[in-house]
Structures are given as C-alpha cells and as structure tokens.
Amino acid sequence: MGSQSNNQMKVVQGEFGYVLEDVPHLTDYIPDLPTYPNPLRSNPAYSVVKQYFVHVDDSVPQKIVVHKDTPRGVHFRRAGPRQKVYFASDEVQACIVTCGGLCPGLNTVIREIVHSLDYMYGVNQVLGIHGGYRGFYSKNTIPLTPKVTNDIHKRGGTILGTSRGGHDTMKIVDSIQDRGINQVYIIGGDGSQKGAAVIYEEIRRRNLKVSVAGIPKTIDNDIPVIDKSFGFDTAVEEAQRAINAAHVEAESAENGIGVVKLMGRYSGFIAMYATLASRDVDCCLIPESPFYLEGEGGLFEYMEKKLKENGHMVIVIAEGAGQELLDAEIQNAKNEHDASGNKLLQDVGLWISQKIKDHFTKLSKTPVTLKYIDPTYMIRAIPSNASDNVYCTLLAQSAVHGAMAGYTGFTVGLVNGRQTYIPFNRIIEQQYHVVITDRMWARLLASTNQPSFLGPKTGQVPPTQLLDDGDEKTCN
Numbered sequence: 001m002g003s004q005s006n007n008q009m010k011v012v013q014g015e016f017g018y019v020l021e022d023v024p025h026l027t028d029y030i031p032d033l034p035t036y037p038n039p040l041r042s043n044p045a046y047s048v049v050k051q052y053f054v055h056v057d058d059s060v061p062q063k064i065v066v067h068k069d070t071p072r073g074v075h076f077r078r079a080g081p082r083q084k085v086y087f088a089s090d091e092v093q094a095c096i097v098t099c100g101g102l103c104p105g106l107n108t109v110i111r112e113i114v115h116s117l118d119y120m121y122g123v124n125q126v127l128g129i130h131g132g133y134r135g136f137y138s139k140n141t142i143p144l145t146p147k148v149t150n151d152i153h154k155r156g157g158t159i160l161g162t163s164r165g166g167h168d169t170m171k172i173v174d175s176i177q178d179r180g181i182n183q184v185y186i187i188g189g190d191g192s193q194k195g196a197a198v199i200y201e202e203i204r205r206r207n208l209k210v211s212v213a214g215i216p217k218t219i220d221n222d223i224p225v226i227d228k229s230f231g232f233d234t235a236v237e238e239a240q241r242a243i244n245a246a247h248v249e250a251e252s253a254e255n256g257i258g259v260v261k262l263m264g265r266y267s268g269f270i271a272m273y274a275t276l277a278s279r280d281v282d283c284c285l286i287p288e289s290p291f292y293l294e295g296e297g298g299l300f301e302y303m304e305k306k307l308k309e310n311g312h313m314v315i316v317i318a319e320g321a322g323q324e325l326l327d328a329e330i331q332n333a334k335n336e337h338d339a340s341g342n343k344l345l346q347d348v349g350l351w352i353s354q355k356i357k358d359h360f361t362k363l364s365k366t367p368v369t370l371k372y373i374d375p376t377y378m379i380r381a382i383p384s385n386a387s388d389n390v391y392c393t394l395l396a397q398s399a400v401h402g403a404m405a406g407y408t409g410f411t412v413g414l415v416n417g418r419q420t421y422i423p424f425n426r427i428i429e430q431q432y433h434v435v436i437t438d439r440m441w442a443r444l445l446a447s448t449n450q451p452s453f454l455g456p457k458t459g460q461v462p463p464t465q466l467l468d469d470g471d472e473k474t475c476n
C-alpha cells in the first residue's frame, strides 16, 4: 500500500493489487483553497435523489474480465458531482474550445457544458474560443449562453470552428490568464489532449487556479482506455448508407464490385464496426492488418472465388490500410503532413480500385464493373444520433462536475460503461488500435469469411491461441 505522484497523475495503491490512477486536483499545488457546498443540494431536480453525490472513494476498474486470483488492478476515479465544490458560481469564467477534425456530437457537447454550468451550478460566464487552439490568441471570443446554444445539437460541425496546428502554449496560457478564465474545456482528439496536457502543465507552473478538462473526440475511436469516443456510433451508422449503395450497385451488375473507403488513419475501428453492422461486406481492410494482392491467400484470389460464388462483392477499406503497399509502389511520393504534424496519406481507395480493375482486365474472361464510393467527410459532418447525443450529454455533465470539484488535468471518459476521470498521460501515451489477435477481429473474419492475410507475405505470425480480450474497446 502507498502512493506516488507527479504533476500528471497520482498513483494510489491499496490491498489485493488495487491501483488508483488518480487525476490531479487544484489543491495539489494551491493548498487551503476555500470550498463551497455543492449548489446541486438545493436544486429541485437533485435534492431528492438519494446518494446523488459520488462517494469520495468510488473508482472504476479498467479491466472487468478477471479470474479468481487476479489482482484488483488499475482503477480510475468515478466521475460525478461532489459534496463540496472549489468554485463559487459567480467566480467561474469558463471557456470551451474545439480542436482537430470534425466529429458528430461536437455541438451537443458544447451545448451541454453551457447548460450544465448554468442549470446545475449557476455559472453564466462561458466563452467560446473561435477556431481551435490558435483562437485563444488570434480571435475574439464568443459569449455562450443556454439561449445561444439551445438548438445547436441539431447541426453537424462545431459552432466554434476548429483547426489543426497553431498550438502555442505560452500564448494560450497568457490568454487564459489575461481573460481571467478559470475553467478550460477542451474538446478534441489525441493531438488536442496532448495540447491540453501541456496547457495544464504551464498553468500549474504558474500556480493558477484554473481547471483543465478534456472531452475526448475522434471518430477514429483511437483514444486508449475509454470504451469508445462520441460520434463513433453516428459515423458507423452513416457509413451503412455508403455500404448499402455499394452493395446495390454491385448486386445489379455482372461481376459487380463495390469499394467503399472509410476514415481511419491508423485505426480501423470505423471500417471494422461498419462491416460487422452491415453484413453486405465481403472483405474489410484496415491499417492494423497488412494484406497482399497477388498469389495464394491474397485479395485477388479471394475476390475471384467470391465473384464466382455470388456474382458480386463489396470491399470496405480504411484510409490508412495498405499504405506500405502504396509507398513501395509510388516512387517519389510526397511526404506531406498537415498543420498538426499528422502524415497526409495517399488515396488507397483510388489505388486499390485501379489495381482490381487492372487485375480483372488481365483475366480477360472475367470483366468486372467496379463502383468506388468515398463518403469520407459525409460520415463525420452530420449531427450526432440519439445514443451519441445521450453520451455527449453525460460526458459534458461529468466534465463540469469534475472542474467544479477542483479536479484538473483530466479527460472524462466512459470506462466499462461508467463515467470516469482519467489522467491526461494515460490518454496520450499511445494511440489505440484494432488488435488483430483479439477476439473482435476474429469475429469479423468469421463474419466475412475473408482471408486473414496472416503469414510470411505480411510478416504477421498466426497466433496459436486467441488472447484474453480484457483490453478491447466497446461492448463485447
């Protein structure tokens, strides 16, 4: 038993291997802060709710698949309202910023932060930062009220605008300090959460009473620890429309082939879930599972078999899949990056469509009709669906409860179905990927019956045994 801490995380150890990876609190570096009773006590909606306040010792296990002698393992602090808050309502000057690519649900999260601050905590000074991180120091702010944000959840995109690049930590924290902001809500993906972590560090270095809360956003679902990111379900649902169109086109032609490219730079979650949801997909190609085209066990062999059996087929390919094949083939390919430093990928959808056409043209007895559908931005530029709207609401409320309770340097997230506060460094230390030796990918292979492409050609060794799926994301 014992505890260790650094600026980013406090690790508390308990009995039977219990570990709490706790988030920082303002009192870690500003002792003797005054506290106030939580205004929710006298809120008619909550005052009657028994045990509404979260117990100070409540925590949520990261791993729920256990054996009888498994140590209790890593836990995260349970999110929710606390008895005491560290901000008086009229003291709070909050701000909200959205960064990185778009994602369904951004406006819902903005709306719910504004509404939660006002309706639950009586806070009515909330500023919107325009155009991502650089907006802190280069743009005017937008006052956000429940009235201004009332209908925004019905729209795609973000009313605040977003951007990549432009993270100048010193200028951002200067702006926070100059404007008297003391709660910062940052909605963004892995890059944005890295940005949030360095903002928190600088705020702490300056000894400022400012809570920094992250709300994880990315339709790629590549953020570790959390069950899934908001907007992911909406994106998967929208992808069905493209897959359906590809299937209708393919089915209506002789040797029809539908190819659908979906987002997923390094993680193939959208492609995997869209495939599992659809049942019309015969082959799903993702960045985590290298594949090859020619020869035994390759894609073309499988396609020939499928066309012979069914007369048509549908392929879903994630944008980051097969990039190594393109790199090997396209000499002098430009090594370009976006403003945030993310590598700009080559268009694998166009490339594979051409490869397929060339292959079947060579096999002159099998002329094919190929339709390529690229719904890339259509799956993310839409409003969130009902379940994502609920999810966004809970995330926003959890973030507000956490900041009001004086926690800082945390990201809110669903862990095994429970709202939690997760230290930034657990969120940013790695990107989450589909693990092709886990159960979920095996389920997909079983559902499509496609080749696994495991073997000497891809350098992937077939697993002898499926590993425990304790670390997998989402309900399985």
Ligand SMILES: Nc1ncnc2c1ncn2[C@@H]1O[C@H](COP(=O)(O)OP(=O)(O)OP(=O)(O)O)[C@@H](O)[C@H]1O
Pocket (backbone or CB within 6 Å): 099, 100, 101, 102, 132, 133, 134, 163, 164, 165, 166, 167, 188, 189, 190, 191, 192, 193, 194, 195, 196, 198, 217, 218, 219, 220, 339, 340, 342
């Ligand atoms: N290591 C880092 N340190 C500080 N800021 C960063 C870092 N990485 C990214 N950022 C900033 O975070 C913002 C968003 O980053 P990025 O464009 O990579 O999107 P993201 O948040 O990862 O979202 P997504 O990839 O889902 O679209 C940008 O303004 C970028 O400058």
Ligand SMILES: O=P(O)(O)OC[C@H]1O[C@](O)(CO)[C@@H](O)[C@@H]1O
Pocket (backbone or CB within 6 Å): 101, 102, 189, 218, 219, 220, 263, 264, 265, 319, 338, 380
């Ligand atoms: O064109 P943009 O806006 O840079 O966004 C594209 C990228 O954003 C993501 O949706 C999330 O990182 C990727 O899948 C995709 O490559």
Ligand SMILES: [Mg+2]
Pocket (backbone or CB within 6 Å): 100, 189, 190, 191, 218
């Ligand atoms: Mg990212």
